Amino acid sequence: MSINTYYTILGITECATFEEIQKAYRQKALLYHPDKNKSDNAHDIFIKIQKAYEVLSDPERRSKYDNDLNSYRQNIFNSINTDKTNRSKSDIENIQKQKKSPINKRSYKREKTSINSKNILIFICISIITIYIAYHANLFNINNHNTDTINPTQQIDDYVEEVAPMVEEVEDSNIYKNNHLMNGDSPFTEYFGINSYDDSQDNYITVNNGSDQDAVVILKNITSKKIIRNVYINKHTSYDIRNIPEGIYEMKCVYGNDWNPNLLFNGMKLGMFQSNVHYSSQANYKDYFNMFSERTENGISIPYYEVTLHKVSNGNMRTKKINQSDFFEK
Known part of the structure; x- marks a missing residue:
């Protein structure tokens, strides 16, 4: 992830000398000065160029800026690592919950019931054919059987995904303390x-x-x-x-x-x-x-x-x- 810094605004490295900073500033300022550049974003870019030069041309302010920039990068790095750790834990917890979920148990029970019903139906059909061949007669009047089976596709229809409630994110003013x-x-x-x-x-x-x-x-x-x-x-x-x-x-x-x-x-x-x-x-x-x-x-x-x-x-x-x-x- 790239960060737009005062260095990238001027197009210089973070170890640039004062002379290099001056040269880059003059080139950029000449290119984006609103009096010469009439593009829509020239004014905003020129403001950023000017602010970058004000900070980087002052050794004391540049040192302070470098320290703040390094701290910012470190905070991002720590935040990313923390987020990855929390996501991994969350994924493991979700898998464990799914294993114990009543929905999964119900689906397994229905699937098992469906398989047993099919086996019974096949056995009855084979028995009927065998009897028919053996006796060559309509000795039995086979009534229609209403067999209750559960369509396996209902496992999908019955599953209702839980959606996290929408929460309005409210900024905490305490984060700007000091x-x-x-x-x-x-x-x-x-x-x-x-x-x-x-x-x-x-x-x-x-x-x-x-x-x-x-x-x-x-x-x-x-x-x-x-x-x-x-x-x-x-x-x-x-x-x-x-x-x-x-x-x-x-x-x-x-x-x-x-x-x-x-x-x-x-x-x-x-x-x-x-x-x-x-x-x-x-x-x-x-x-x-x-x-x-x-x-x-x-x-x-x-x-x-x-x-x-x-x-x-x-x-x-x-x-x-x-x-x-x-x-x-x-």
């Missing part, structure tokens, strides 16, 4: 669109998630209203949002625990936290991020910010509470 994504993942790309980058810009925003909840951070250009990034950041970790196109940006956050990838928003399976969900945004325009580079006497001034997220008021970014609709507003 589940989380990897730092830098973009869970809402399908809704907000592809992340925007400008490789000519060396600017960045360092986001420290100091809360006890994971967070998804989005950057919204206040002029175009476009969401240019959506980034997953685990609790008590930091992440650098780099190569941001020039502009002024507002940051919004959603905090929570136990990421469930199957939760829906507006009919789209985007995923969301199951517990402790809380939405917030910057309190006012003074906290917006000015990502325009400026020329100074010493050269070009590159914008850089560092913010610490807290679900409580002691974070260094002033925030206000918002609702889900505000967060997903385009």
